[in-house]
Amino acid sequence: MARLPLVLYPDTILRTQCADVTDIDQTLVDFGHAMAETMYLSNGIGLAAPQVARNIRLITVDVARAEGETALMHLVNPVIVDSHGRTTYEEGCLSFPGISAEVRRKDQIHVQAYDLQGAELDFDADGLLSICIQHELDHLNGVTFVDRLSPVKKKLVLRQYLKIREEDQEDESLAAIRAVHGE
16 A cells, blocks of 8 residues: 555635544545555554545544554544543644644543444544544644634744745755755
8 A cells, every 4th residue: 555645734624524434435445544554654543535636525533553463443433422521732734744732622521433344333432532523523624723722822823834835835945956956
């Protein structure tokens, strides 16, 4: 399987309300596996379909990676049906490389979804799993983690992100110049 290209902010697909998955077929299963591979190769713990340019309600999550284990979950058409408590966590995002910020979310959630075999899932999540699912589900609704910040914090974080992107593009330009000149 190939690594899928990551969509970076401010790509408009990150602001799109994703469509429900209506058919769980081999194409979707293969796409889910490619999402997982992309997430792992990118050192992420979660990935939503719009982050790899697909406008569908599918997320891939594996928070056990943080402890060196594996507990991969593919959630098709996930919905949070109940939530409790509040927590704050330092979040990053594969679509915003190089930045992170503290985000307030629900501490405990109850999720309903389908897996890639079409089986119904109905479970409670708390801690990092809860945070990760909420973060990825936001992507399916056209919301990014920076949208959860105060206006002042959002402005600061986006300024930092743009500076990083500009530096990356300068590095890419320098690499292209070096390649042309044989350096």
